[in-house]
Amino acid sequence: MKANFKYNLVWLIIMVAGFYLMNTLILVGVIDSFIENMLVTIGINIILATGLNLIIGFAGQFSLGHAGFMAIGAYATAIVTQTASTPGGFYASIFIGIVISIVAALIVGVPTLRLRGDYLAIATMGASEIIRILINNMKITGGAAGMFNIPQFADWPTVYIMVCVTTIIIVNFIHSRAGRAVKSVREDEIAAEAMGINVTKWKLAAFVLGASTAAVAGSLHASYLQTIAPNDFGIMESISILIIVVLGGVGSITGTFVAAVVLGVLDTVLQNFGALRMVIYAAALILIMIFKPSGLLGTWELSIKKIFSRSKRKERVES
């Protein structure tokens, strides 16, 4: 704790400064409601993609079912805040969403995480589709039409704080003893097991943590957009989260942030092109993948610690 105090302090200052910078820009009017909407979407995508990056990039488990857990969070918020329409109800609904998605992740994860590679991908995709189809056919969730007039509690500051909180939790998980165990499972399951690491337990831990952050993102999504429908959480949603992770670089949280911002801005800019939008988006995706196969940042990570130690080294050389 003490050793990293300086770096944590710098990160804290960056976060608070970022918050005030955005708030001032909104007050001054540089950021209008259109851009604010884009920023909130980017923030929600960051939460989703860092969770998925934990599962794919750090635990090495190829999951294609992230949208299912997002749907659980979204519907938890939609249902709870319709009866308890207070900020307290909203936060309670986030909590309920997390709990349900943890249970769902355990039910899905315990059997399927024995599979590997593409089999796991297709099994998790199937599980998330099952969640979507169940929601589609339930009375309480409003069926295929979805739910409307969800009270809006998630505004820009809430989303910003949630992005910070989930990122801190995930990054701390990665850098802890648990994170090292998870990464060893990714590198070589058999070797990890030989070293006494409980492979199933750590795979499941990463999966459950990723799923619970997806539920948080789902709650924010439902509360900010105020309407949700089961079809928002289909395979395409899982794939678009996956695209953010791979575009940024599998195994790089910084990359996920960059990719989410790049794709969010690209999406907003391309809205002027109307029907051509998705064509350009697809072509850009193919070209980036062909010319930069490891993603925009590869596995590079922005680290205050490294920057400090580098400048210290420079000082020593100069003196």
Place this chain on the structure above:
Amino acid sequence: METFFQQIINGLSLGSIYALLALGYTMVYGIIKLINFAHGDIYMLGAFWGYYVINVWHFNFISALLSAMLVGAASGVIIEYFAYRPLRHSPRITALITAIGVSFLLENGMSYLFSSNTRDFPQIIKQVNYHIGGVLISNIQILILVTACVLMVLLQLIIKKTKMGRAMRAVSVDPDAAELVGININWTISFTFALGSALAGAAGVLIGLYYNSIDPLMGMTPGIKAFVAAVLGGIGSVPGASVGGFIIGILETFVQSIGLSAYKDAVVYFVLIVILLILPAGIFGKNTKEKV
């Protein structure tokens, strides 16, 4: 009992479409370990090609089918050449995202160029229904089943009896060793894509005849179902893909016939997960032992 056989007939016709698609998935996966997400969109291209030539050039069924197979094969080879070949040695997840990108490009490109409306597929073959022991069967269903079976037998012959087929099998077992004995890997992979995509093109024309309506996004759901079928049968195994396709088709029609049509996809995925847990490599898949 009659409804049972009726559902079997319906399931077999739907299943043969899935089987044709699943064969393309399984061959491509067997040879370069890529889930070719764009495969369902080649099936869409085949259907649109059939729509075009029948309406504008007044082709008959056979020539429409064969030309759609050619178009499918050509587009498969072009996609492989431009999108997948540069990525052959990069991480598999990158190739997967590229495949998704190609799929987006085909879907949205087609909607942009030719509008995203649903169209009626021209009925070149008049539907005739036969009653055999209380079971209703149409000539189109027979046609789909026969065409699919003929194509599958042909495929099996190509893979087992020709030199190219032997090369394909060799590359899928060990690409490096295959190259050492003088097999042209690029050529073999292109050939695999051509074969698989030709089957998808044929499936597109057949589904047009069966369901009678086509649109640029029609490839997405059947594509995913066909992939599920390929995984169910054991991905990489050719007989497995056919069997998987028929199982999925029959399962879907049965769930629909007992009044649970809202849950038909959920049942398909549930069965998939259960089978993967019992037989982790699918029904016909080889269970490779893990070595340290």
